[in-house]
Amino acid sequence: MKMLLIILCIFDMVSCISSISLWPPSPGYYPSKKFRSVSFWRGYRNLWGPQHQKLDQNALTIWLDRTSGSGFKSTRPFRSGYFGTSIKLQQGYTAGVITTFYLSNNEAHPGHHDEVDMEFLGTTFGKPYVLQTNVYIRGSGDDNIIGREMKFHLWFDPTKGFHHYAIFWSPKEIIFLVDDIPIRRYERKSDDTFPLRPMWAYGSIWDASSWATEDGKYKADYRYQPFVGQFTNFKAGGCSAYSSLSCRPVSVSPYRSGGLTRKQYSVMRWVQRHYMFYDYCKDHKRNRSLTPECWLRARR
Ligand SMILES: *[C@@H]1O[C@H](CO)[C@@H](O)[C@H](O)[C@H]1NC(C)=O
DSSP states (O other): OHHHHHHHHHHOHHHHHHHHOOOOOOOSOOGGGTSOBOOHHHHEEEEEOGGGEEEETTEEEEEEOSSOOEEEEESSOEEEEEEEEEEEOOOSOOTTEEEEEEEEOTTTSTTEEEEEEEEEEOOOTTOOOEEEEEEEEEEESSSOOOOOOEEEOOSSOTTSSOEEEEEEEOSSEEEEEETTEEEEEEEOOSGGGSOOSOBEEEEEEEEOTTTTTTTTTSOOOGGGOOEEEEEEEEEEEEEETTSOTTOOOOOSSSOTTOOOOHHHHHHHHHHHHHHEEEEGGGOTTSOGGGOGGGTSOOOO
16 A cells, blocks of 8 residues: 555655545534525626636636636625635646635725735646635735735645635634635734725636746746636625624624634644645744734734
8 A cells, every 4th residue: 555655656746645635624613504605796796807707607717828817806895704615726737827716905905905815826737736825914016015825735636626715804813714624813913914994805817927836936838728717606794895883793613703613723723734834924034023913912
């Protein structure tokens, strides 16, 4: 068995990783089941690349080729909420290509916007996708953009089927979830390190050859076009920016006031131990004074 695995690993990195990968323990709570699916047109509109976007039933396909990528945006801005969608990624050579699901207010605040990202970074043959999570607060248009990246591999092959990816954002915390498993929690430790202005939800596929794959070493190769992202099962629940101020933020745990259960925390730590390979707070090449949340204690 061991010999077989070694041979498999020499010839096919992806099957190798999937055959030795471990599945996380159960989170015990499934927020995606709490929120209704909404049809694409009820929640979203095309933002760019309309000719590279196709809606069939409730499954949206967007693609990137030599001429264009494509993106969509929620019709409403939100003050808080749960934003989820099931995504299936393109197989094969996808270096330079990124498929995204994120919150942003970059059109409302150009040059100093907030953003919360889930970005799937394409890959070369036989290597696994990277899920990069990120939080920007009042990112500036100059060179001083401060990213807060945490990067993961997944415990499944995201090109083989749909998996549910979600961003939860409340005035207290941001939680990233994959198939209802919390993989990262970003707390509001100070007002300066937390996005507080309304954001819209977005999805897109585009060419980020300059940085996406191994820091830009591998570029998009259009011999493999089109690069296709499939999105379905859109979920959104929360407080739109137009709702009354008494609207209570939703929660991704049984606790109405937010936070996670002990079981959810323990699965999150399990995922971070086994599948996270980059944490900006532990990057010694970075200037720690720019990311005080890495060492500030949580507010109680
Ligand atoms: C780190 O950032 C602070 C705040 O912007 C700045 O004053 C300091 O010079 C920076 N340190 C380095 C080593 O770049």
